[in-house]
Amino acid sequence: MDENAALFEFLLRMGDNTLILGHRVSEWCGHAPVLEEDIALANTALDLIGQTQMWLGLAGEIEGQGRSADDLAFLRDAWDFRNLLLVEQPNGDFGQTMMRQFLFDAWHLPMLTMLAVGGHERIAEIAAKAAKEAAYHLDRSADLVIGLGDGTEESHARMQAALDLLWPYMAEPFEADEVDAAMTEAGVAPDPGTMRGAFMEKVGAVMDAATLTVPERRFAQTGGKSGVRHSEHLGHILTQMQWLQRAYPGAAW
Amino acid sequence: MVGSHPSTEEVWAWLDLVPDPEIPVISVVDLGIVRDVDWDRGTLVVTVTPTYSGCPATSLIALEIEAALAAQGVRDIRIETRIAPAWTTDWLSEKGRARLEEFGIAPPQKAGGPDRCPRCGARDLERVSQFGSTPCKAQWRCRECLEPFDYFKCI
Numbered sequence: 001m002d003e004n005a006a007l008f009e010f011l012l013r014m015g016d017n018t019l020i021l022g023h024r025v026s027e028w029c030g031h032a033p034v035l036e037e038d039i040a041l042a043n044t045a046l047d048l049i050g051q052t053q054m055w056l057g058l059a060g061e062i063e064g065q066g067r068s069a070d071d072l073a074f075l076r077d078a079w080d081f082r083n084l085l086l087v088e089q090p091n092g093d094f095g096q097t098m099m100r101q102f103l104f105d106a107w108h109l110p111m112l113t114m115l116a117v118g119g120h121e122r123i124a125e126i127a128a129k130a131a132k133e134a135a136y137h138l139d140r141s142a143d144l145v146i147g148l149g150d151g152t153e154e155s156h157a158r159m160q161a162a163l164d165l166l167w168p169y170m171a172e173p174f175e176a177d178e179v180d181a182a183m184t185e186a187g188v189a190p191d192p193g194t195m196r197g198a199f200m201e202k203v204g205a206v207m208d209a210a211t212l213t214v215p216e217r218r219f220a221q222t223g224g225k226s227g228v229r230h231s232e233h234l235g236h237i238l239t240q241m242q243w244l245q246r247a248y249p250g251a252a253w
Numbered sequence: 254m255v256g257s258h259p260s261t262e263e264v265w266a267w268l269d270l271v272p273d274p275e276i277p278v279i280s281v282v283d284l285g286i287v288r289d290v291d292w293d294r295g296t297l298v299v300t301v302t303p304t305y306s307g308c309p310a311t312s313l314i315a316l317e318i319e320a321a322l323a324a325q326g327v328r329d330i331r332i333e334t335r336i337a338p339a340w341t342t343d344w345l346s347e348k349g350r351a352r353l354e355e356f357g358i359a360p361p362q363k364a365g366g367p368d369r370c371p372r373c374g375a376r377d378l379e380r381v382s383q384f385g386s387t388p389c390k391a392q393w394r395c396r397e398c399l400e401p402f403d404y405f406k407c408i
Binding site for chain 1: 306307309337338339340385386406
């Protein structure tokens with residue numbers, strides 16, 4: 001695979017993850033169970049959207065077709081998105097949202113940490129900046145997963161259900177394809193498979209503290225980061241997220 | 254005007270009067286986001302490092318810097334964004350830290366939480382939320398005076 005093409009794909013993956021998760025988390029704005037959590041969710045979404053601007057901005061530069069971060073975010077259709085299936089899953093209840101956040105953060109932070117010492121200077125700079133925010137997100141999501149998992153009978157049951165529901169999406173981040181191989185070869189990004197051990201260790205420790213059980217089953221849902229098969233949810237996100245730019249092309253404020 | 258532009262020291266002093274839009278008691282220089290001021294022939298180049306990736310104040314800060322410099326007669330300005338090294342609260346000035354506390358915002362501490370209540374000085378504190386009214390703050394409460402307060406997160 002041509003290295004520039006692989007780089008573009010890789011940057012879309014990083015940027016689409018933060019874009020779609022950022023949008024999902026922002027759906028809580030004004031609806032969270034308590035004011036403090038509402039503010040925290042909105043701020044998390046803001047960090048993620050800010051990171052998206054950097055990733056997709058660089059993707060547009062690498063592509064060299066004059067597309068801006070906004071063009072990539074608002075004018076691509078579902079099949080051109082490269083986010084993990086995990087991040088497009090619906091919010092569910094607050095516990096399910098925090099479980100999704102924790103599973104994402106537990107992959108995201110080590111990934112950013114590796115990219116920050118990787119061989120691509122611009123990517124390393126963005127990753128170093130984003131890692132500071134991701135570390136904070138992970139602290140918070142881990143705390144909440146533990147608090148709710150090891151909480152009441154009701155909160156425990158909901159958190160276990162959330163983990164069971166989302167677990168099949170946690171193989172995808174660690175599966176390598178030709179884009180990953182090209183990035184590993186170029187010294188830009190780690191081989192995804194090598195990051196699984198540390199991820200499982202973190203998840204194991206947090207789930208232990210949360211009195212939750214990591215499912216044994218190995219069935220995995222994939223197809224998001226390659227764009228081959230997104231879930232039905234992505235299109236619905238786009239109808240809302242892209243509506244304004246589709247209805248009023250080029251609208252600015 | 255050739256050769257007669259203001260010195261970078263003067264420019265730094267003017268920038269130190271530009272308030273942060275969300276925490277107006279400190280200046281953009283106190284916040285540590287102005288990293289460099291230099292003349293590129295007739296153009297004044299101000300290098301800014303954003304705080305948080307998604308901080309909505311970033312574009313407003315650039316506008317306010319331009320307006321403040323224009324008021325001093327500098328019109329040919331270029332604002333450059335630099336993301337590396339990433340912004341850190343270590344760059345907050347001592348003056349800025351003191352102003353924050355006077356304003357009721359506990360300044361960042363390496364320990365990860367506020368040192369004392371910015372209202373009464375007590376040290377019996379609890380965290381209410383990891384985030385506050387802006388991405389750079391968290392919400393804490395003093396168990397002595399029972400008042401909630403903002404804490405400037407340490408990153």
